[in-house]
Amino acid sequence: MARPSSPIHVAIFILCSSTLQSALPTTGLLSPPHRGARPPMVLPLILSPPNSSRASPYSRRRHLQGSVKPNARMSLHDDLLLNGYYTTRLWIGTPPQKFSLIVDTGSTVTYVPCSNCDQCGKHQDPQFRPEESSTYQPVKCNIDCNCDDNRGQCVYERQYAEMSSSSGVLGEDLISFGNLSELPPQRSVFGCENLETGDLYSQHADGIMGLGRGDLSIVDQLVGKGVISDSFSLCYGGMEIGGGAMVLGGMSLPSDMVFSYSDPVRSPYYNIDLKELHVGGKPLSLSPDIFDGKYGSVLDSGTTYAYLPEEAFLAFKEAIMKEVQSLKKIRGPDPNYNDICFSSVGRNTSQLSSSFPAVDMVFGNGQKLTLSPENYLFRHSKVQGAYCLGIFQNGKDPTTLLGGIIVRNMLVTYDREHSKIGFWKTNCSELWERLHLSSPSPTLPPTSNTTANQTNHLAPSSVPMPPEVDSPETQIGQITFDMFTSMNVSELKPLSVELAQFIAHQLDVNITQVHLLGVTAKVNGSLIKWAVLPVSPGKSISNSSAMEIISRLSENLVQLPETFGSYRFTEWHVEPPETRTWWQKHYQLVIVATAVTLLVGLSASGVWLLWRQRQKTFNAYKPVDTIFPEQELQPL
Template identity: 75%
Template sequence: GASSLPLGTTTSTLPHSSRGATMASRGWRRPLASLPALALAFLLLAVAAAAAGSPDRTAASRPPLVLPLTLSYPNASRVASSRSRRGLAEGGHPSARMRLHDDLLTNGYYTTRLYIGTPPQEFALIVDSGSTVTYVPCASCEQCGNHQDPRFQPDLSSTYSPVKCNVDCNCNSDKSQCTYERQYAEMSSSSGVLGEDIVSFGTESELKPQRAVFGCENSETGDLFSQHADGIMGLGRGQLSIMDQLVDKGVIGDSFSMCYGGMDIGGGAMVLGAMPAPPDMVYTHSNAVRSPYYNIELKEIHVAGKPLRVDPRIFDGKHGTVLDSGTTYAYLPEQAFVAFKDAVTSKVHPLKKIRGPDPNYKDICFAGAGRNVSQLSEVFPKVDMVFGNGQKLSLSPENYLFRVNHEVIIF
């Protein structure tokens, strides 16, 4: 049924250009790849990719899991999945929060550290609310790129076990082990075998290490092959999702949250499990029956208090508006993007419009916006996103702009 997503705190902007539809559509995959969509600089509500569920549900007093987020180079993922249930529920405070580093604006995705095996082997994984499988390169992989950390070595873990072939999975050639395969819109792919091992979340977490199923890659292609991050941490709706596995074990509350640092800050934090909602938390619904993705009903976009002159139905495609922490850009149908561009441009006439940094793409760039982030709101208008239940999320300029350097602003 319908569920709820918290809206509100800060979300950081990510690089934009019209190439986003092909370069960064791993999070959106085929549904958007077929649209004449253009990229926008604000990442649609990756703001609080907190889970879907009713805010009035109460979780057991299980410790939430707090993970630091670090940043790396662009790319993400998504997978069709089934199942739904999640809810922001009341619970204890996070056990720890870490100050994070890295420069947000020079990177296109967020990673966290996950530890697999006994003794633990460390990996930097893209946090992806649009994907349902967590995977890392296997030591035996002959078609995997060079990544941030050494590959996972099952033989060095005393607690590793393969997921044996069964009626609920696809199997390898000798029918001994379950396999997985994921293909993405930007033509990258990941495939391998499924294993089970102890997964731990770092010294700042109150949650004890847990057994979980994950993918051990035998092949990577495209951006997955070339990216710096080791792999993907799947947080989407689905049986293999890390979230679903932990919730099914009863070790965490039925929700997760993300908070990103702003421009010039970077990093952020992620909480797996229930935590007290701020008193001013704003909710909007996510219909799990309609879509396997974390979707919301976006009705209008306002620029400087005025709604864009577009039919609200253009925001309401097959899946509605999808929240995806693994997608670098936000996507709008072309009609909405053009209206947004015109509305913003009309408010910043004092600035000089200049060529973008890449001559191959028609980025919209302005010079002379000032070096201080706080100055942006003096020049650029506020943007409001209005949802089906009437709730509104306000975005400051740093939430929808990308700064190329200290003087050049782009969206």
């Protein structure tokens, strides 16, 4: 079965200023449904007119040239193929309220669900409560926005072809960028949702962080204030380790970074001047114009895979097949699609280059970006050691759409001031070390007693610690967290003890402190629940130790061998010690003692058999019975 064609779906945007819509074939802004659902590319039907507010930010940028500005250095979380998106953390209001937002270069508005939302789903964090923020102000009606006359407030509305929608009011508040940022909190306009439908309703992430071009974009707002230079960077994790890094503003760039011209007038999206593709050092017989159709070659963080025009895809596919003739071709993980997959490659991704060719992207300036196999392959979810092509045909649409898979383990700098985009192949989990950058002085969002220009200092973590950790009086009984891995339950079973040992080592705790609470099977892997307990029963975990453990988890510092596939850590919580009575703590022991007394007449062999059965029951590795299918993103 072939993938569906790629017509332009109707996408209507009613915003205070022009809005970009992410082109999302397989993933993007929404909570992911089935892995096989790879819908066509979706772009806005109506673009902003020439006199719209989209053009206004460019007139405000000249004063930034040559100036030295701070930046907001942030962590990326989640995984491109397991989640379908990357998220970062923002804090809004005073005192700050935390949100997990999908990083999207194809959208401009940043929005979160509001507490008065009539229809909003259950997401990762609590809804935004404007009434609890002392610095919140609604954006009053003006000539430039759509207005809710009853409220006297600017509103936004987004409607999508598959009936998903987001709508709400526009508000202004302090937005904070985490403890690694040298940029203090800034007043910014954002969307406060009061209605969401379709896949937006069911996504795990709270909302969207829009990085596109337009007045409502968080980048444009910060640039307009003159607090950052007109640039931002994203660095996605690789096939083995998710997460990554993000910088709003300028930064020191490596001398060997490869650049492509990016025409801000060519299309409303971030585009590159792609002219040629080489496979195994051999150029494809294609006209350079093939990559300039419609919207050109679009680079979009909200898209998972890459999509080429028909002629370019067929040439690319043929070239790849010639280079891998010795590999066995197998069926893809989803029978609904004719995925091109190969077996007997091995789980070690470092060996992929010995089986698959390098792919070069040649830009109009003659510079060449070399892609390794992890930049165009994804793991087969049902066959170990098998991989599939992550580049597909974009139906009959002539647009070249380059999603996140293309830039795995690659620093991508969107230098909007100089109309260019830079690429630098690197290990994104070690980005700061590879750039020889020290961490900036950590700053926290202001509390109700501080101003935007005041900062507090804390441990170097990109997310604030739970309140229990910050309070020295609080006793910590255990820390729980989730781990998602691409391995299935049957693969995990013989490795559970080894996995616990590696996690204990990475968290710098004793192996006896790490407990497996349960495993839930997912379509694309498994969800494991862990707990870190005190060294001894009845004791507690020190606040400093808890802070270190959570920092390691939140900053993606826990690195496991390739044996355990792709993985990520999420949902960490701090729980107080148990406060049970003596009877509640020891009733099982009393019951067992009574049972032993009653069974004293049994033979020794009978008692031994009973004990062996109990041991088997207590120590058996059991997955959770309930199985929830893992979902994948649908486009807006």
